[in-house]
Amino acid sequence: MTELAIETSGLRKEYGTKIAVQDLTLTVHRSEVFGFLGPNGAGKTTSMKMLLGLVRPTAGQARVLGEPLGNVPARAGVGFLPEHFRFQDWLTGREFLRFHGRLFGVPAKTLTRRIEDLLGQVDLLDAGDRKLREYSKGMLQRIGLAQALINTPRLVFLDEPTSGLDPLGRLLVRDLIVRLRTEGTTVFLNSHLLSEVEVTCDRVAFVKRGSVVRQMSLAEQTGGMEVILRLGASDARLLQGLARFGRDVHSTPDGTAVGVSLQVEGEEKLPEIARWLVGQGTDIYSLSMGKKSLEALFLEVMGEDERPG
Amino acid sequence: MNGILTIAHLTFHEAKGRRVVLAALILGAAFLLIFAIGFHQIYQDGVANNHLSIMPRVEQRVGLGFVAMAGLYAVNFLVVMMAVLTPIDTLSGDIRSGTIQTLVTKPIHRETILLGKWLAFWIILAVYLVMMAGGVLLIVYAVSGIQLPDAPTGIAFMLLEGTVLLTLSILGGTRLSTLANGVTVLGLYALAFIGGWMEQIGSLLGNGTAQNFGIITSLLVPTEAMWQLAAYHMQPPLMRDVAITPFSITSVPSTGMVVWAVLYVVVMLLIALRQFRTRDL
Numbered sequence: 001m002t003e004l005a006i007e008t009s010g011l012r013k014e015y016g017t018k019i020a021v022q023d024l025t026l027t028v029h030r031s032e033v034f035g036f037l038g039p040n041g042a043g044k045t046t047s048m049k050m051l052l053g054l055v056r057p058t059a060g061q062a063r064v065l066g067e068p069l070g071n072v073p074a075r076a077g078v079g080f081l082p083e084h085f086r087f088q089d090w091l092t093g094r095e096f097l098r099f100h101g102r103l104f105g106v107p108a109k110t111l112t113r114r115i116e117d118l119l120g121q122v123d124l125l126d127a128g129d130r131k132l133r134e135y136s137k138g139m140l141q142r143i144g145l146a147q148a149l150i151n152t153p154r155l156v157f158l159d160e161p162t163s164g165l166d167p168l169g170r171l172l173v174r175d176l177i178v179r180l181r182t183e184g185t186t187v188f189l190n191s192h193l194l195s196e197v198e199v200t201c202d203r204v205a206f207v208k209r210g211s212v213v214r215q216m217s218l219a220e221q222t223g224g225m226e227v228i229l230r231l232g233a234s235d236a237r238l239l240q241g242l243a244r245f246g247r248d249v250h251s252t253p254d255g256t257a258v259g260v261s262l263q264v265e266g267e268e269k270l271p272e273i274a275r276w277l278v279g280q281g282t283d284i285y286s287l288s289m290g291k292k293s294l295e296a297l298f299l300e301v302m303g304e305d306e307r308p309g
Numbered sequence: 310m311n312g313i314l315t316i317a318h319l320t321f322h323e324a325k326g327r328r329v330v331l332a333a334l335i336l337g338a339a340f341l342l343i344f345a346i347g348f349h350q351i352y353q354d355g356v357a358n359n360h361l362s363i364m365p366r367v368e369q370r371v372g373l374g375f376v377a378m379a380g381l382y383a384v385n386f387l388v389v390m391m392a393v394l395t396p397i398d399t400l401s402g403d404i405r406s407g408t409i410q411t412l413v414t415k416p417i418h419r420e421t422i423l424l425g426k427w428l429a430f431w432i433i434l435a436v437y438l439v440m441m442a443g444g445v446l447l448i449v450y451a452v453s454g455i456q457l458p459d460a461p462t463g464i465a466f467m468l469l470e471g472t473v474l475l476t477l478s479i480l481g482g483t484r485l486s487t488l489a490n491g492v493t494v495l496g497l498y499a500l501a502f503i504g505g506w507m508e509q510i511g512s513l514l515g516n517g518t519a520q521n522f523g524i525i526t527s528l529l530v531p532t533e534a535m536w537q538l539a540a541y542h543m544q545p546p547l548m549r550d551v552a553i554t555p556f557s558i559t560s561v562p563s564t565g566m567v568v569w570a571v572l573y574v575v576v577m578l579l580i581a582l583r584q585f586r587t588r589d590l
């Protein structure tokens with residue numbers, strides 16, 4: 001069995017002359033929470049729909065849980081919470097979960113236990129016998145989440161799972177995602193609530209205009225630090241020297257001085273850098289260190305030309 | 310098969326939840342009640358007249374047979390409406406609301422979903438037809454003792470007519486919006502209806518062109534032809550000789566037309582399966 005939950009290469013979708021997804025190339029490892037980020041209209045939902053077999057790609061290949069797209073038996077291991085949905089609202093919460101469990105082929109006995117367990121997890125035990133049409137928006141979102149987990153999936157797709165939820169509901173979903181990860185479930189999370197992604201996701205991919213522009217590990221990112229320097233002068237030799245302490249060394253003119261930034265692994269690098277610079281005879285105007293927020297990173301990756309979608 | 314039954318079960322639930330079945334039952338019962346009262350009145354009048362020896366017994370029976378056929382004709386219209394309207398929203402509505410996305414991502418084939426829905430609506434239609442047509446026949450028998458010649462065959466042809474429309478309605482739902490689908494399927498039914506009449510009139514007047522026009526529309530949409538066959542099998546023998554009415558058939562569709570109608574259902578269902586399998590949702 002392959003170690004990858006999702007593997008795509010050059011997945012593309014055109015609607016007539018409009019290109020919805022240009023090039024979706026990404027890998028999602030098993031048991032990780034993967035954040036799929038990008039502005040509205042970047043092709044996130046279409047990408048997810050291709051991976052789920054709802055939309056046929058125009059070109060490209062993909063494997064989900066090791067099987068090619070559209071493999072029906074493989075879907076037994078996949079759960080899905082769509083973004084815009086209206087469930088069968090004439091059913092009660094329990095009937096709704098039972099029906100979806102039956103479609104997954106979950107045996108009746110297991111199903112009864114699973115339904116009660118999930119209703120507890122999404123805090124709807126007391127509302128289980130009420131019709132869905134009487135549910136609030138947040139309750140629908142939570143029962144939808146339970147539906148996505150009814151088959152104890154190995155991979156679950158969540159399209160904006162916290163939209164329509166109040167802060168308590170969001171916290172509940174966040175805890176649930178964390179629990180899924182500890183149970184070894186792979187979560188593919190489509191969201192633009194970056195603060196949430198930041199605390200739940202292991203890795204993220206940034207999508208811009210239908211293409212994946214960057215994939216990165218968030219643990220790496222949040223563990224790492226950014227050093228920002230203002231120096232009297234800098235040259236190629238100095239920048240090369242700094243590259244020994246970290247990566248992504250950039251320099252930009254800053255008034256009479258030069259601004260230099262680089263990514264380092266931890267705080268302990270800071271005095272080392274200072275000592276080395278002094279040794280080189282460079283003037284240091286300022287030296288600071290900070291953690292880059294996902295939001296800052298998002299804006300950086302999207303670039304200044306990106307406008308609200 | 311298990312998947313088809315699960316989907317069919319949900320579809321029943323849906324029809325019940327949306328009060329479609331309830332509305333059909335209440336209106337159906339109202340129709341049968343009115344028919345029973347009307348038929349009883351006509352029969353009583355006939356008996357009274359007969360007592361005065363104004364109306365010969367044979368003519369009276371023809372008259373009652375005529376009323377019975379009128380009742381079945383009305384049932385035919387109700388069945389047509391049920392066949393077209395009950396499944397009209399089942400695919401297009403689920404596609405529009407996004408409900409379909411949670412169904413087709415389950416480990417079942419899209420074909421299973423479509424067949425499950427088709428089966429559920431077909432069963433609802435069949436039960437409704439048997440109840441309504443059976444109700445009319447029972448009322449006629451209970452009041453007057455008249456038995457129409459071959460009711461089971463007639464009901465079978467009415468069911469085939471309904472099945473054609475039901476399948477067209479499901480097929481339309483795979484690509485069209487609910488409204489466009491309703492307009493299209495009812496339009497096709499109207500086309501067949503006019504064609505059927507032209508065929509009857511053409512055959513009565515010996516006008517070959519009108520008759521051929523009717524046959525062509527019946528090939529396009531074999532619904533009215535099925536009603537004509539149903540009427541032919543159920544009408545009292547004497548009525549066949551009476552002047553043209555919607556339910557006294559002069560030109561009887563051939564066995565070939567029956568085979569065509571069955572084939573038509575199969576082909577339309579296959580096209581619907583293909584359309585639904587290949588579309589983006």
